[in-house]
Amino acid sequence: MPLPSDDETVPLPSDDETVPLPSDGDETVPLPSERETASVGSSGPAVVGSPVRRVLPRLTMANAMIAVLLALLGFTLVVQLKSNSTDASLENARQEDLVRILSDLDAQKERVRQDIEGLEESQRQLNSGAQGRQAALDEATRRADELGILAGTLAARGPGLTVSFMPVSNPIGASRVLDAVQELRGAGAEAMQIAGGDGATVRIVASTYFLDANGGISVSGRRLTGPYMIMVIGDPKTMQTALNIPGGVVASVSGDGGNVAIQEREVVDVTALSPPKDLQHARPVS
Amino acid sequence: MIAVLALFAGVLLGVWLDPTVPSALLPYLPIAVVAALDAVFGGVRAKLDGIFDDKQFVISFISNVLVAGIIVYLGDQLGVGGQLSTGVVVVLGVRIFGNVAAIRRHLFRA
Numbered sequence: 001m002p003l004p005s006d007d008e009t010v011p012l013p014s015d016d017e018t019v020p021l022p023s024d025g026d027e028t029v030p031l032p033s034e035r036e037t038a039s040v041g042s043s044g045p046a047v048v049g050s051p052v053r054r055v056l057p058r059l060t061m062a063n064a065m066i067a068v069l070l071a072l073l074g075f076t077l078v079v080q081l082k083s084n085s086t087d088a089s090l091e092n093a094r095q096e097d098l099v100r101i102l103s104d105l106d107a108q109k110e111r112v113r114q115d116i117e118g119l120e121e122s123q124r125q126l127n128s129g130a131q132g133r134q135a136a137l138d139e140a141t142r143r144a145d146e147l148g149i150l151a152g153t154l155a156a157r158g159p160g161l162t163v164s165f166m167p168v169s170n171p172i173g174a175s176r177v178l179d180a181v182q183e184l185r186g187a188g189a190e191a192m193q194i195a196g197g198d199g200a201t202v203r204i205v206a207s208t209y210f211l212d213a214n215g216g217i218s219v220s221g222r223r224l225t226g227p228y229m230i231m232v233i234g235d236p237k238t239m240q241t242a243l244n245i246p247g248g249v250v251a252s253v254s255g256d257g258g259n260v261a262i263q264e265r266e267v268v269d270v271t272a273l274s275p276p277k278d279l280q281h282a283r284p285v286s
Numbered sequence: 287m288i289a290v291l292a293l294f295a296g297v298l299l300g301v302w303l304d305p306t307v308p309s310a311l312l313p314y315l316p317i318a319v320v321a322a323l324d325a326v327f328g329g330v331r332a333k334l335d336g337i338f339d340d341k342q343f344v345i346s347f348i349s350n351v352l353v354a355g356i357i358v359y360l361g362d363q364l365g366v367g368g369q370l371s372t373g374v375v376v377v378l379g380v381r382i383f384g385n386v387a388a389i390r391r392h393l394f395r396a
Contacts, residue, residue, distance in 0.1 A: 062340030066329075067292035069347050073322045074296025080315050082300070083307045094313070094368045 152205035152274030160268035169257035174210040187242035196224030321354035327385035
């Protein structure tokens with residue numbers, strides 16, 4: 001039965017308010033030892049002060065004290081509740097708890113540091129792998145660019161020459177243009193395009209062919225009319241020398257009744273593109 | 287009546303001012319609050335018993351708070367602050383329960 005335990009508090013001498021001195025009932029006397037000290041502490045002033053208390057404006061003084069104390073209680077209660085609800089637990093923790101937490105954190109830090117080391121190691125490995133991959137990618141890109149320029153699928157820019165073929169008495173034949181292209185190739189030309197008099201341009205690649213067409217030439221099926229201008233990227237001096245050798249391109253064109261003007265350029269733009277061809281039979285051997 | 291009003295005033299003041307507890311007082315404030323609560327419940331009980339005494343209440347209130355604080359301080363110095371404050375809270379809690387039981391018997395006759 002729960003009731004006896006509840007009623008137990010009544011007979012306990014410590015709990016009983018009427019047990020202490022009748023002059024001042026001790027409100028907070030439950031523990032015997034504490035009651036002794038309390039009664040000793042309070043009996044002294046009580047004896048001396050009992051007549052004074054009757055005389056003094058008891059209501060104002062005592063009630064003011066009680067009011068102040070209770071206001072203080074409410075204040076601290078709220079403050080404590082607030083600080084408890086808002087604080088992280090650390091601020092209220094005791095020293096030994098803090099030491100334990102600190103050692104826990106130290107152990108955790110050690111573990112995490114080892115994790116960091118492992119991760120950094122793997123990062124290094126991955127980085128070196130990535131660097132190798134990046135280098136391979138750069139190399140492949142560079143090769144692709146070179147091959148693109150050679151195959152005519154990429155625009156190119158660099159120092160070189162512009163070679164103009166101007167017909168004077170006879171139109172320029174396709175064989176003369178082909179001679180010039182071969183001569184330029186032999187002199188180390190890296191990218192070439194040929195422009196006709198109407199401004200149409202054709203990239204000159206390995207498979208480009210030149211045919212005589214009526215009143216002009218056909219370059220890989222594209223019909224151009226004179227005057228022609230070849231823009232070529234390569235070493236200007238070598239190419240100029242190659243074109244000007246006795247019995248070479250310049251001499252033979254002049255002999256056929258034409259004129260060749262060679263102009264050295266710091267920057268030549270070869271912008272015409274040759275459409276890439278799908279290979280049907282050849283396969284790379286890796 | 288005045289006491290209840292003062293309690294409310296204190297609560298409102300605490301809500302309104304929203305102060306932060308200085309760290310030196312942090313371990314003692316909860317204990318002091320519990321000790322003061324004990325004194326207040328004792329006072330209410332004494333009031334209902336008709337033996338309430340102002341001076342007794344004031345002195346028991348202050349001494350409760352001071353003794354609780356001193357015990358916790360001593361415990362902290364001895365390195366058993368956590369256990370001692372737990373003990374103080376247990377003792378004060380038992381007393382509060384006893385006082386509340388007495389108040390309940392007064393109010394509800396049960």
